[in-house]
Amino acid sequence: MNISFRIIAATFALASASACTKYSGDSLLNLLEHESAYDQSSIISKAKSEVSDIFDNLGISxxxxxxxxxxxxxxxxxxxxxxxxxxxxxxLVVAGADTNIAFATNSIIISTGAVHIAHSSNSVVVCGSDVDISHDGSLGNGSLVISKGKAKISHAENTLIYAINGVEISHANNVRAYNTKERKTLWGHINNNLVKLLFHEETKSNLAVHTGAVQ
Incomplete structure (x- = not known):
């Protein structure tokens, strides 16, 4: 009886906290729906604010x-x-479907669909699906890549990764991950830090772990 009560109490507490929490990743992905298409300054300001919140969530000074x-x-x-x-x-790119970019620098890229980039540097990519990048950081500073799916990068240098379904990198040089449980490399190592969640749907797996549904 006591065990059942603790499970119910934990479930209620986590659900209540989740309902009151703002998820910066979700806010960025919702820009396409809630911002005026004719007010560029407003949507840029909103995107920059949400990106700043993400950096704070990740604990990056x-x-x-x-x-x-x-x-x-x-x-x-x-x-x-x-x-x-x-x-x-x-x-600032705000896309409601798949996005394919040859070169991306000093930009914020938000896409509800999959993202493919050939060469990227010093950019923030927030994707509602999978991300595929050939080279990140080779032409300058590394990027922050956030994916609700899986992230694949052939060559990553000074890249920051947040990928719910894991990351695969062929060559990783000074790469850091956040809340990315599955990390695979052919060369190099990826350290992972546990931080505040960026997406509401991540609370489902966390809830299962806390209530004992996942062993």
């Missing part, structure tokens, strides 16, 4: 990653259809 924190897009690319872009530089 301003001094440790000044270049990423200082990303300030000058214009917005916004579409609910799949996007195929040659170069994204100092821009």
């Amino acid at each position: 301003e001094e440790a990653n000044n270049s990423l924190r200082n990303i300030s897009p000058k214009s917005v690319i916004r579409d609910s259809e799949p996007l195929k872009l040659t170069e994204v530089d100092n821009q």
